[in-house]
Amino acid sequence: MKKLFLLACIMSFSLAQAQIATKVGYIDMDYILEKLPKYGEAKSKLEEKANGWKQEVELKKTELEKLKKSLEIERIILTKELIDEREEEILNFEKELLEFQDKRFGPRGDLVIQKTTIIKPIQDQIFNIVQDISEKRKYDLIFDKSSDLSIIFASGRFDISDMVLRELLRAEKKETLTQKQLKEQEAQDKLIDDRREDPRIGEREKAQEERQQQILNTREERQRVLEERKAEAIKKRQELQQAKQQAIEERKAEAERRKTELQARKQGATETKEAVTETKAVKAENKQENTPTKNKVETQAEAPKNNTQSAEQNRLDQIEARKKALEERREEANRKKIEQQEARQKIIDDRKAEAEKRRQEIENRKNNN
Structure with missing residues (x-):
């Protein structure tokens, strides 16, 4: 329903703007996150924790298997009361194991919570940058390619992921760069973005380079x-x-x-x-x-x-x-x-x-x- 509603909104907007040129772009959130150094470091630390939790789960599973095998071996010499007691102990252990797995890896577990804690600030920063780019470059629609919305085909010239990524990296280096360096980098990025949005610029530059050569x-x-x-x-x-x-x-x-x-x-x-x-x-x-x-x-x-x-x-x-x-x-x-x-x-x-x-x-x- 969510996808159908979004597509319906897009179609309605397109029909309403039939007489006006619509400028559309998209980003790939997964691509941007993978290219960010601070996200990679946080993700590595989280994976180390997750591996530790997985080892704990495996140890508990091994211990549970030992309890089950021991009961099977000793069942013929145990009384009914002892057997019931041992079976109840195994059930309680299995319950604890499931609770531990859910606590660490469940929908509301520690892994999801910490991952959200890491990604949420970066996502908010990305959304702010996307809004700024939309205002500066007059975009009407910007999609997230990695979201639930399925995009069958999209030309690379509509992908603004690198543009967003450059803004993020520049924001991280803002304190270490001078104003002159920031302006030079912004000018260079603007030229790259202009070439991406308008292939004719690149063709003209290529023709000029060929003439010079x-x-x-x-x-x-x-x-x-x-x-x-x-x-x-x-x-x-x-x-x-x-x-x-x-x-x-x-x-x-x-x-x-x-x-x-x-x-x-x-x-x-x-x-x-x-x-x-x-x-x-x-x-x-x-x-x-x-x-x-x-x-x-x-x-x-x-x-x-x-x-x-x-x-x-x-x-x-x-x-x-x-x-x-x-x-x-x-x-x-x-x-x-x-x-x-x-x-x-x-x-x-x-x-x-x-x-x-x-x-x-x-x-x-x-x-x-």
């Missing part, structure tokens, strides 16, 4: 392409510098090779010339030595002593003359060698200057490009 992706792509081009330019510059350096090294190696070949040819020509000069000098010396010997033999009979002294003096003079000629030839050869080296060095310097000029031209072309 697209813009960010485009910027990142441009930056990536720019970095790739920059890296490619640096790579080409390095390759060009390496090619230029390699060309310079090859030119230096070629110049050094030519220099070595020229020195080798010059050294060979000098040695050949010196050898020919020395050979001629030796032949001339031998010829000169043979001539005095011949004269000496011809004139030996006439003046043996004078001819011997004269021949010796002539030979010493010729040796000195050859030494002097050899020194002059060596000085001339050294002079020519120095002149050739200077000429080769000039050629090398000219080639280096030419290579540096070409390198500078390549660098200028590269900079201009």
Whole structure:
């Protein structure tokens, strides 16, 4: 009857407000209570007490079973009076057990009373918050999903349980938060609630986030392409510098090779010339030595002593003359060698200057490009 009356009231209200948009919401009391820390702590303590009462019940049941088994075993040796007395004792014990169970777990037992004592203040606070939300957000109807009223289907955007829960938690933290923090949190909660009530807000924000992300992706792509081009330019510059350096090294190696070949040819020509000069000098010396010997033999009979002294003096003079000629030839050869080296060095310097000029031209072309 209660459900039918409530549904009838809802239908009547809906018909009366047919021309006016009706704003409906619902809460889940069980969900809100389970999310509250203080309710969880109180519930845990109550469950500990209930477990203790259950253990007491189990102990009494065990004791009752022992009494019944003992009576069954001893029944054949007991008199009728003793049997009646024992049966009455068992009945009284069973009565006490039922009374204890009803006292602890009955409809008006300690468990229900203490549970109501815990939940009642929280429920009152929740109801007050629901009234405030209804006034602020213009709700016409708010149901409790966990009550006796059966709701077959309800869209999540009509569920204000999280809204109520946030208000409860904020009330608990009110003393620890500053006014600025409370205002910031309220503003953030209002934005969340607006999104929940009006899906278009969330869709617009989602579209805006997608556009921002697209813009960010485009910027990142441009930056990536720019970095790739920059890296490619640096790579080409390095390759060009390496090619230029390699060309310079090859030119230096070629110049050094030519220099070595020229020195080798010059050294060979000098040695050949010196050898020919020395050979001629030796032949001339031998010829000169043979001539005095011949004269000496011809004139030996006439003046043996004078001819011997004269021949010796002539030979010493010729040796000195050859030494002097050899020194002059060596000085001339050294002079020519120095002149050739200077000429080769000039050629090398000219080639280096030419290579540096070409390198500078390549660098200028590269900079201009």
